Amino acid sequence: MPRQAAKRLLLIGLPIVALGCARLPEQAAPGDGGAIAAEQLVDIVSIPSEWGSLIAVLAQPESTLRKLWLQDDTGTIRIVTFNERTQQLSTTVGVIRRQ
Secondary structure, eight states: OHHHHHHHHHHHHHHHHHHHOOOOOSSOOTTTTSSOEEEEOSOTTOOOGGGOEEEEEEEOTTOSEEEEEEEOTTOOEEEEEEETTTTEEOSEEEEEOOO
């Protein structure tokens, strides 16, 4: 009797579980809660003052790259990569806007 109940549970439960599973997207589109927006930095040796104040620096010991986190008056956060070896900023900047 317990064996038949287990078989029925398996026969009924397996299709329900299979139908309830959905494939996750490979990569989220910008603005969909996945990748953050990006802006371009024209000058690779300075940061615009409108971008606000430096709130954090992320430094990894095995890398010469540093992530500079800046926040402006509206709460927008920009993440700028600084290369210590070349003494230059990356031209692509991550942007996290408040909603």
